[in-house]
Amino acid sequence: MDVGDEDIEDETDWNSICSDFVQPPHVVIHGGKYCSKVPVPPVQRVILHFDLDCFYAQVEMIRNPALRNVPLGIQQKYIIVTCNYVARDLGVTKLMLVTDAKEKCPQLVLVKGEDLTHYRETSYKVTELLMSFCPLVERLGFDENFMDITEMVERRIEQNPESAHYSYEGHVYNLDTSDAKVMVHPRLAVGSRIAAELRAEIHSKLGLTGCAGIATSKLLAKLVSGAFKPNQQTTLLPESVKDIMGSLNGLRKVPGVGHQTAKRLQALGLVSVQDLQLFPLADLVREFGVSTAQRLQNLALGIDDTPVTPTGAPQSLSDEDSFKKMSSTNEVWQKVKDLLSSILDRMHKDGRQPLTLRLTIRRYSATNKWFSRESRQCPIPNHIGQKITSGNCDALAQLVSMAMKLFHKMVDTNTAFHLTLLNVCFSNLQAKCAAVSKGSIASFFTHRSPEKTQASSRCQEDLSQSVLGNLRGQVGSDVEAGNSSLIACERGKGSINIMSPPTMCLPSTG
Numbered sequence: 001m002d003v004g005d006e007d008i009e010d011e012t013d014w015n016s017i018c019s020d021f022v023q024p025p026h027v028v029i030h031g032g033k034y035c036s037k038v039p040v041p042p043v044q045r046v047i048l049h050f051d052l053d054c055f056y057a058q059v060e061m062i063r064n065p066a067l068r069n070v071p072l073g074i075q076q077k078y079i080i081v082t083c084n085y086v087a088r089d090l091g092v093t094k095l096m097l098v099t100d101a102k103e104k105c106p107q108l109v110l111v112k113g114e115d116l117t118h119y120r121e122t123s124y125k126v127t128e129l130l131m132s133f134c135p136l137v138e139r140l141g142f143d144e145n146f147m148d149i150t151e152m153v154e155r156r157i158e159q160n161p162e163s164a165h166y167s168y169e170g171h172v173y174n175l176d177t178s179d180a181k182v183m184v185h186p187r188l189a190v191g192s193r194i195a196a197e198l199r200a201e202i203h204s205k206l207g208l209t210g211c212a213g214i215a216t217s218k219l220l221a222k223l224v225s226g227a228f229k230p231n232q233q234t235t236l237l238p239e240s241v242k243d244i245m246g247s248l249n250g251l252r253k254v255p256g257v258g259h260q261t262a263k264r265l266q267a268l269g270l271v272s273v274q275d276l277q278l279f280p281l282a283d284l285v286r287e288f289g290v291s292t293a294q295r296l297q298n299l300a301l302g303i304d305d306t307p308v309t310p311t312g313a314p315q316s317l318s319d320e321d322s323f324k325k326m327s328s329t330n331e332v333w334q335k336v337k338d339l340l341s342s343i344l345d346r347m348h349k350d351g352r353q354p355l356t357l358r359l360t361i362r363r364y365s366a367t368n369k370w371f372s373r374e375s376r377q378c379p380i381p382n383h384i385g386q387k388i389t390s391g392n393c394d395a396l397a398q399l400v401s402m403a404m405k406l407f408h409k410m411v412d413t414n415t416a417f418h419l420t421l422l423n424v425c426f427s428n429l430q431a432k433c434a435a436v437s438k439g440s441i442a443s444f445f446t447h448r449s450p451e452k453t454q455a456s457s458r459c460q461e462d463l464s465q466s467v468l469g470n471l472r473g474q475v476g477s478d479v480e481a482g483n484s485s486l487i488a489c490e491r492g493k494g495s496i497n498i499m500s501p502p503t504m505c506l507p508s509t510g
């Protein structure tokens with residue numbers, strides 16, 4: 001799980017190796033307009049990317065409708081992790097310091113967002129709803145889902161060939177849909193209609209609004225989904241791939257190119273997306289090896305053929321907290337106990353039996369602040385595992401003692417120590433029945449009992465959720481560093497901080 005793997009970054013875990021990339025699209029764009037004589041590749045797949053609007057704020061506004069019309073900020077530690085669009089209109093932005101936000105907008109209403117229980121529940125409801133239309137749904141973080149609707153589109157066109165003549169629903173990237181020259185790609189047009197229907201469904205069933213991107217790959221769907229916000233959708237035509245890639249302001253904006261990779265690219269003199277597009281592949285290969293080099297260059301060209309990989313139930317459950325300084329064994333013991341009792345509750349609801357306990361620490365380091373996690377793990381004896389599953393409270397004391405042994409393996413408490421993060425994790429989750437072992441989100445749900453509000457404010461869920469958990473864990477330290485861009489780069493680090501391939505299956509960079 002270790003976060004040491006910092007090459008898969010951003011909000012995505014572009015973690016599969018792409019062996020057979022498609023060739024770059026042979027597209028010539030004239031002033032951003034489609035020219036019908038130019039050959040473009042046929043639309044092979046139709047991929048949707050959904051991203052909910054101001055997600056945590058929406059969940060809070062649903063829980064308390066009085067918050068709908070006031071500027072609302074969701075606070076974690078000293079940061080506004082998100083805010084509703086009323087607040088955004090008044091100048092508040094995501095990841096603003098609370099003090100700055102209050103200065104900008106004194107009437108800002110703050111709600112604590114450290115307990116992720118409701119966000120997690122709502123997040124899974126969205127995935128589950130989408131899965132009821134098509135099983136090819138892949139979660140990415142708490143508020144994003146990819147969906148491969150190619151078959152749905154084909155079926156619709158077969159059943160109703162007229163639908164292929166539909167125009168686009170919503171926006172078309174960089175094009176004016178009223179312009180007669182806008183080429184209708186039947187599959188994308190039908191895809192845009194399906195996206196609109198799914199968004200309407202999410203709204204009518206769950207009361208949530210969000211944006212969607214419609215394109216031929218995950219990379220492009222993700223890039224285009226935020227073109228118009230909030231509560232809108234945008235289709236990217238193959239003719240505009242070059243435009244959208246060219247519009248990205250720096251390599252870090254390419255999903256899949258994370259902080260570390262960008263640094264290595266910069267060392268080669270590459271800063272812009274175009275730099276990477278044009279860089280001799282052989283030179284890139286020398287630095288990254290063949291597959292990563294090729295993948296990186298393909299990403300820069302907007303090429304991505306990684307599949308939408310349906311998300312299963314989480315492969316592990318973990319919880320963590322970060323702090324400025326922890327330097328006594330007693331404090332560690334108390335924190336480990338708190339974290340364990342929170343995941344014990346979730347593990348019990350999940351119904352599977354964890355076979356492994358892992359403890360992760362982060363020591364203070366002035367030079368390597370973000371990526372210096374260490375962990376130790378041990379098997380959980382069957383009798384304790386069974387207590388966890390059955391909700392027997394005795395398990396807590398035994399697990400705390402196991403975790404403290406792991407702690408002492410890593411930290412010599414006879415000398416001074418300075419920790420900034422603790423994470424406890426149950427992994428190797430063993431299903432009790434076949435339905436769960438299929439690992440579907442739906443079965444994960446089915447086997448969960450109704451969730452109570454958790455007292456702990458630091459729940460973290462592995463799988464894509466660890467993106468946010470990890471990131472959230474960094475927020476406190478980030479405030480100290482005053483560096484919010486690092487927060488963003490940590491997101492993807494979170495997404496790889498898991499036992500099994502988690503989120504977006506675009507290739508990793510390293």
Ligand code: DCP
Nearest residue numbers: 051052053054055056057081082143468471487
């Ligand atoms: N989040 C977080 N810490 C961050 C970034 C995000 O806790 N550094 C949480 C809060 C967000 C949620 O993740 O509500 C989803 O993140 P998005 O980037 O999608 O932001 P929002 O959904 O809040 O807003 P938008 O409407 O811009 O998508």
Ligand code: MG
Nearest residue numbers: 051052053143
């Ligand atoms: Mg969002």
Ligand code: MG
Nearest residue numbers: 051052143144
């Ligand atoms: Mg998002």
